[in-house]
Amino acid sequence: MNQPWPTTDIDPIRRLRALAAGISGAVVAEGFLPEAYEEVWARLSDLERELPRLVPDLRWLRITRREGDRLEVVARGHSGLRARFDAVLRPGWCFMQSRFLIIGMAAAPAPGGTALATLAAVRVPGCRAIAALAAPLFHRSVLKATARLRRGLRERATCQGAIAVGPPALAVASGGRTWSAPLAGTGESGPHRRRIGRHLLAVQNRVVNPLVVALAERGWVPPTYALVETVGRRTGRTRRVPVANGLDGDTFWLIAALGEQAAFVRNIRAEPRVRVRARPARLRDGLTMRWRSGTAHPLPDDDASERHRQLGRRRPGYRLDGVLLRALGSTNMLTVRIDLD
Amino acid sequence: MSPASDQTSALVVAAQSGDAMAMHDLLDHLAPYVGRICGSIALVEGPDAAQETLVAVFRHLGSLRDPAALHGWVRRIAVREAVHLARARQRTGPVPDLSDLPAPGDVEQATDIADLLTRLAPEHRAMLILRDREGLSEAEAASLLDLPPGTVKSRLHRARKSFRRAWEA
Numbered sequence: 001m002n003q004p005w006p007t008t009d010i011d012p013i014r015r016l017r018a019l020a021a022g023i024s025g026a027v028v029a030e031g032f033l034p035e036a037y038e039e040v041w042a043r044l045s046d047l048e049r050e051l052p053r054l055v056p057d058l059r060w061l062r063i064t065r066r067e068g069d070r071l072e073v074v075a076r077g078h079s080g081l082r083a084r085f086d087a088v089l090r091p092g093w094c095f096m097q098s099r100f101l102i103i104g105m106a107a108a109p110a111p112g113g114t115a116l117a118t119l120a121a122v123r124v125p126g127c128r129a130i131a132a133l134a135a136p137l138f139h140r141s142v143l144k145a146t147a148r149l150r151r152g153l154r155e156r157a158t159c160q161g162a163i164a165v166g167p168p169a170l171a172v173a174s175g176g177r178t179w180s181a182p183l184a185g186t187g188e189s190g191p192h193r194r195r196i197g198r199h200l201l202a203v204q205n206r207v208v209n210p211l212v213v214a215l216a217e218r219g220w221v222p223p224t225y226a227l228v229e230t231v232g233r234r235t236g237r238t239r240r241v242p243v244a245n246g247l248d249g250d251t252f253w254l255i256a257a258l259g260e261q262a263a264f265v266r267n268i269r270a271e272p273r274v275r276v277r278a279r280p281a282r283l284r285d286g287l288t289m290r291w292r293s294g295t296a297h298p299l300p301d302d303d304a305s306e307r308h309r310q311l312g313r314r315r316p317g318y319r320l321d322g323v324l325l326r327a328l329g330s331t332n333m334l335t336v337r338i339d340l341d
Numbered sequence: 342m343s344p345a346s347d348q349t350s351a352l353v354v355a356a357q358s359g360d361a362m363a364m365h366d367l368l369d370h371l372a373p374y375v376g377r378i379c380g381s382i383a384l385v386e387g388p389d390a391a392q393e394t395l396v397a398v399f400r401h402l403g404s405l406r407d408p409a410a411l412h413g414w415v416r417r418i419a420v421r422e423a424v425h426l427a428r429a430r431q432r433t434g435p436v437p438d439l440s441d442l443p444a445p446g447d448v449e450q451a452t453d454i455a456d457l458l459t460r461l462a463p464e465h466r467a468m469l470i471l472r473d474r475e476g477l478s479e480a481e482a483a484s485l486l487d488l489p490p491g492t493v494k495s496r497l498h499r500a501r502k503s504f505r506r507a508w509e510a
Binding site for chain 1: 356359360361362364365368372373375376377379380381383384387388390391392395396397398399400402455458470474
């Protein structure tokens with residue numbers, strides 16, 4: 001019986017594709033790197049060192065236990081969220097699962113370089129639809145991480161690289177309250193948060209807002225919401241945030257729930273030129289939705305609550321959003337007037 | 342490879358409830374089995390057939406009611422995917438060098454199993470594997486492949502005779 005039947009080894013990339021078929025909402029991104037497999041995997045498999053370099057939201061990652069190819073991994077994000085993963089690490093293969101998140105990466109030698117595949121999925125017990133909704137976000141961040149890996153490999157001297165799952169991933173790991181309606185005027189996380197929970201803010205900033213922005217860019221939001229594009233005060237890159245639509249003719253009224261803390265307000269303080277994309281709330285202002293540039297003027301002396309109520313008077317959707325905003329509670333609201341060109 | 346052990350059944354149940362690590366371990370468990378079936382039937386198309394099989398297995402894992410029936414179910418999927426893919430690629434693939442191509446049915450010339458298998462049609466390779474490796478009866482194998490048993494019987498008989506010779510050589 002020694003004569004061998006032909007048999008097939010299933011390479012890591014194909015294995016990852018197979019697993020993805022069983023995980024609802026899983027995103028698989030595949031790519032090719034011109035570097036040798038040994039070099040690529042040497043970087044990728046050094047999880048503690050490489051993952052935080054690749055995943056912007058990941059502050060650190062520790063392997064807390066190791067039994068053969070089985071690992072226990074603890075990761076912590078910049079938003080303060082912590083996750084414990086069960087993981088398997090083998091040549092060309094890494095698969096991790098926490099309560100809320102699944103991450104996989106696979107690499108295999110390919111002619112002229114290395115084939116690479118990454119998998120990301122959220123686990124939302126009992127709700128597959130939500131897991132599927134997060135898919136576009138993962139896709140973007142996985143592609144970004146692959147690009148980062150590619151850059152890292154090119155700069156051989158500096159030890160960079162690895163692969164990843166994106167920023168939204170760890171935010172989701174914070175808990176079940178994932179899908180709140182987008183709120184007018186929250187920015188990126190700031191130092192002092194009292195009544196708005198840190199976790200909820202993290203979820204909003206990293207999951208809900210990017211999703212709403214993605215939808216709004218395709219025109220798939222009710223006229224209640226608009227996009228404001230600011231220039232990042234540190235990076236200089238454009239930042240988009242969904243806000244309640246306060247368009248009134250050639251003026252856009254923006255109420256920042258977090259006041260001066262909101263990242264977009266701090267951006268506006270540094271660079272008042274902004275762009276706004278809003279559907280006219282009232283029919284007489286027309287129906288077209290396009291980017292309009294304007295100049296923002298923060299008005300600290302304005303009574304933001306009164307302004308907010310006033311804006312809600314003719315806009316039922318706006319008022320509904322305002323209810324949510326007040327439920328989260330904020331005392332330092334700020335009015336920003338944007339004069340559109 | 343049948344029926345599934347308690348441990349495997351537990352993996353199936355966990356995987357069905359969305360535990361990705363259980364899916365991962367189930368994949369580890371199934372990969373060699375699927376690789377053997379697909380490698381023997383689809384030959385060079387083995388990796389693709391194995392991938393398609395496992396994709397189908399994990400996509401439809403929720404529909405498997407009895408975890409103990411895992412291997413029979415996976416076997417059925419693997420055989421069908423492998424035969425399907427081998428036939429599809431045979432039709433569309435590049436024409437191989439005719440001098441190397443064994444004449445169809447020329448099984449007596451086979452020197453070893455791998456060589457023998459290339460001389461058989463995908464369905465016949467599947468028959469051989471199901472009978473000689475999986476221990477299915479001819480009728481079971483034929484029904485799994487949706488083939489009338491009578492038409493493959495004589496062909497398979499010759500194949501197996503030559504196959505035994507190669508095996509024992």
